[in-house]
Amino acid sequence: MQDPSPDSTDSPDSPDGAAWAREVARRFDLGRPAGPAVVAARGQQGVVRSLVTDRGRFAVKVLLEPLDEAEAAADAAFCARMADRGVLAPRPVRTTDGAVIGAVGEARVRVATWVDLDGPRTDLDPVALGTLFGTLHRDPVPTTATVDPWYTEPVPAHAWDDLATELARARCPFAGALAADVPRHVALAALFRAPVDPQVCHSDLWADNVRGTPSGRLAVVDWDNSGPAEALGEVCVGLVEYCRRGDARHPDADDRVRAFLRAYRAAGGPAVPRERADFTMVLAQFGHFAHLAGRRWLAATTDAQRQAASDWFHEEHDDPVDVATLDRLLIAARSV
Structure with a gap:
């Protein structure tokens, strides 16, 4: 991946830029970013970016498909409930006003705590x-x-x-x-x-x-x-x-x-x-x-x-x- 240009780095609407990462961190109260949010994974419904701040590492998912707040809140609650049950899962992080989905520039994103993952395999124990x-x-x-x-x-x-x-x-x-x-x-x-x-x-x-x-x-x-x-x-x-x-x-x-x-x-x-x-x-x-x-x-x-x-x-x-x-x-x- 090429380094972002100065214009993209300074643009609050570009997920490749430092300004965008700062806005995500502000919107979700994540602390001070150490740099831009870097692409970590791509799926059918979103692109997951890794954002490191002075409070740790977070998964920032840029949504590619429509998802309303009520649906997002329901699946976040279920995830948290299963995590409390002992399932290892990224815990949802809410915006400063309590929402699961936040608008950052032109993107709609959701944030969770980071979990280090191995690659996908079907021969798991x-x-x-x-x-x-x-x-x-x-x-x-x-x-x-x-x-x-x-x-x-x-x-x-x-x-x-x-x-x-x-x-x-x-x-x-x-x-x-x-x-x-x-x-x-x-x-x-x-x-x-x-x-x-x-x-x-x-x-x-x-x-x-x-x-x-x-x-x-x-x-x-x-x-x-x-x-x-x-x-x-x-x-x-x-x-x-x-x-x-x-x-x-x-x-x-x-x-x-x-x-x-x-x-x-x-x-x-x-x-x-x-x-x-x-x-x-x-x-x-x-x-x-x-x-x-x-x-x-x-x-x-x-x-x-x-x-x-x-x-x-x-x-x-x-x-x-x-x-x-x-x-x-x-x-x-x-x-x-």
């Missing part, structure tokens, strides 16, 4: 993972809100067909792969069922957000999607993301499934999958991920944006989940 998931799910935080259709409803067949046609017309490099994948997504959608006993969940426990740390503990980050979901569905996310393959300590993937679920139950986790429909949350998200990746490719205006959309599509396409995958995980789960 299954016992530690099961214990973490069980801790998140025990003593449920109740909710009467409706579960977002992102986790419960399939992409309609006509929407897949329309997208495939548009991508082919635009000469998208993954147009053929998406079109070939449509029958699998449509067939899996026949398994979906409505959620049972929703509770407040993190709702995004993929490997980008469940990380090892230098201390050896697992940390959970990016709580922006917290909300009503089915604990059982989130357990299935854990099985698909972390237990489909063996590792050095558990060469048999089924051993990972059993280790994960036994630790989950021992930590107070209430839900173990017993049928294909229990994977609705996983399958719905994979369908929406692929569909949204195609839509983002069509909307992209730069090669970098198109490449990011293509990479996102291929994450699941190149490592697909099918009925055989579900059945293998269920056989192992039923032995717990």
